[in-house]
Every structure is written in structure tokens, then in C-alpha cells.
Amino acid sequence: MSLWLVLAFPAACVAAGVRVEDMSGQALVLDAPAQRIVSLAPSLTELAYAAGAGERLVGAVAYSDYPAPARRLPAVGNANRIDLEAVLALQPDVVLAWGSGNPPAQLARFRQLGIPVFIAEPHSLDDIALLLERIGVLAGTRARADQAAREFRARRDALRARYSDRPVVRVFYEVWHRPLMTVNGDHTISAVIRLCGGRNLFADLPQLSGQVALEAVLAADPDAIVAGGMDATRPEWLDHWQRWPRLRAVRNAHIFHIPPDLIHRHSPRILDGAERMCELLEQVRQSQ
Structure with missing residues (x-):
């Protein structure tokens, strides 16, 4: 997996801008932290809430049922069949996508339409902590996200010490x-x-x-x-x-x-x- 990078733009460009590399190695550049986020997997919906970005979510796929507020989000299809029109109507700043679960052609279509797509494809428990941190950067909720990542790693390490x-x-x-x-x-x-x-x-x-x-x-x-x-x-x-x-x-x-x-x-x-x-x-x- 390539190194994850989180860089702020120079002040001469856009002081509030963010740049994040997703798990496919693609760099996402936003002029400002995302205020409107659509999640294309229930796990990503949970991650967004845990990273303090729940209030930024404006839509999610079916079965996004945790935490409870996620159940009230507008539906945009399911992980295997995304409702493109429903997503576009929500005018997202970024789409959180599941690399091996969402249809590649539909993700490519979002990019063609100018919607940034953040690919998540965790293969380890540490990847989950990294995703918390990266979503915190995207949404401008780094303090909450970094704390959630620290707590996740501490809990994982305690289990490892006891059982591995x-x-x-x-x-x-x-x-x-x-x-x-x-x-x-x-x-x-x-x-x-x-x-x-x-x-x-x-x-x-x-x-x-x-x-x-x-x-x-x-x-x-x-x-x-x-x-x-x-x-x-x-x-x-x-x-x-x-x-x-x-x-x-x-x-x-x-x-x-x-x-x-x-x-x-x-x-x-x-x-x-x-x-x-x-x-x-x-x-x-x-x-x-």
C-alpha cells in the first residue's frame, strides 16, 4: 500500500484546502473541507460518524443503519447499484466509496462529472484507524477523528496483548x-x-x-x-x-x-x- 499523505496547500493557494491520498493511491484535492458527503457503503457511513463527520453526511446507501441518525439519511441505492441521479441531486463535495464493493463504472462516472471520489479498501485493522484519520481531514474534523483513531488502536492493542x-x-x-x-x-x-x-x-x-x-x-x-x-x-x-x-x-x-x-x-x-x-x-x- 502506498504511503498515506496529508498535506495542506500553501497559504498562497487556498488556506483551507486539503489534499489526501486515498487507498487506491489517488490524491484528492478539495478547496475546503467537505461539507456535503455521500457514503456508498454502510461501513463508511459508520466511519464518517465516528470521525465526527456525521453532520456532513447528506446521503448513504441502504443498510446504513448505525448509528441511529444514519437511518434518516436520504437513500442513494445500495452498494452494488448506486442511484446516480439521487447522488447528483445531493450535490456532494466528495463521495466515500468502497473499492471492491461499488461498481467501478459508476465511480468513474462520478469522476467524469467532477465529483471527487475517495476510495476505501481496508485490509487490516490499522487501515480502519487510518480511514478515520483521512475522513477527518476530508471533513475538517481532525481532532475528533484523530481521537477516535487513537482509541481504536489502543483497544486493538489491548486485545492483541491479551490474546494473540x-x-x-x-x-x-x-x-x-x-x-x-x-x-x-x-x-x-x-x-x-x-x-x-x-x-x-x-x-x-x-x-x-x-x-x-x-x-x-x-x-x-x-x-x-x-x-x-x-x-x-x-x-x-x-x-x-x-x-x-x-x-x-x-x-x-x-x-x-x-x-x-x-x-x-x-x-x-x-x-x-x-x-x-x-x-x-x-x-x-x-x-x-
Whole structure:
């Protein structure tokens, strides 16, 4: 990843201007901190609020439901299909986009129309702290954003100190059941597993998130199976693993659920999911 830069324009240019490099390596230049921001991912909506920029948000995609004020934002489609006209009507100073989740053609169209696009594509927990800081620069809320980033790093470091050197727990993280999907070692979910002293059994998967054969999971014989699902309720399909009673995770009742909003979203709440993950993996260790 290229170095993140935050530079102020010389006073001879525009004293209040900002320049920020996003996670694609693209430099964004604004004449002044953004006053009108549109978020194209629920996680980015959460990050904006955490960075003190919630009052600058004028629109967001579906499922931007945290914190509570986000539910009142005008909708601009969903992460996979953005309503271009709705975004344009909001006259944003900048659009916060999810690099691997939003349609590239639509992001290119925003740029063609002169709307700056800030690309976020976090692959580590530190990237989340960096995003807080960068959004704070974009929105002119650096003091609040920098404090949020410091608190995030301190909480992450406390979890790392407590759990990362504990005996390794071999984990299969199930994103979805049909088709059977998981994540590789570059995904933030893998970062959470490592933070808790676990090992993602499919870290070598070529894609960030992709299909895996049932036979491969059975052969790997994980110590624990952890899944997110669609909402805060435990997905019924986790019970399908009971068909393989010899599987170590089934035999020892180590099949767990973490609400997806706490682990699938690249926001400060991922540490809530990490705390849950660490507690679950500790249960596995205590039973061995």
C-alpha cells in the first residue's frame, strides 16, 4: 500500500484546502473541507460518524443503519447499484466509496462529472484507524477523528496483548452456506482471527472472499467454525454441520455465530466483533 499523505496547500493557494491520498493511491484535492458527503457503503457511513463527520453526511446507501441518525439519511441505492441521479441531486463535495464493493463504472462516472471520489479498501485493522484519520481531514474534523483513531488502536492493542500469543485455534470462517464461502488471509476478518490467536485455515484462498469445497473444510477439520449470516440472529444453516459429527468443531460444540454488522463492516465496531471472536476462541482453548 502506498504511503498515506496529508498535506495542506500553501497559504498562497487556498488556506483551507486539503489534499489526501486515498487507498487506491489517488490524491484528492478539495478547496475546503467537505461539507456535503455521500457514503456508498454502510461501513463508511459508520466511519464518517465516528470521525465526527456525521453532520456532513447528506446521503448513504441502504443498510446504513448505525448509528441511529444514519437511518434518516436520504437513500442513494445500495452498494452494488448506486442511484446516480439521487447522488447528483445531493450535490456532494466528495463521495466515500468502497473499492471492491461499488461498481467501478459508476465511480468513474462520478469522476467524469467532477465529483471527487475517495476510495476505501481496508485490509487490516490499522487501515480502519487510518480511514478515520483521512475522513477527518476530508471533513475538517481532525481532532475528533484523530481521537477516535487513537482509541481504536489502543483497544486493538489491548486485545492483541491479551490474546494473540495464546495457543493457536484453527478456524473456518463461514461467510455463506450456499455456495459455501469463506475469506482469505488479506481480509479484515482474518485480521480479527489473528488478533485473537487464531489461524484462518483458508488464508491461501486466491480471492479476498470466495467459494471453498465442502470436502476441503472436512479435510481441514477446524477446531472452530464461526459464521456471520445476514443479521444479528444465528443462521439456521449453521446447524447443517451437525451432519458431520466426526468433525472436530461439531464434536466439541464449537460452532459459533457473530452478528455480521460487528465483523463484516470495516468500522470501529469491528472491535466489538473481535472481542466476541476472542472470547469464543478462548472457549475452544479452555475445552482442549
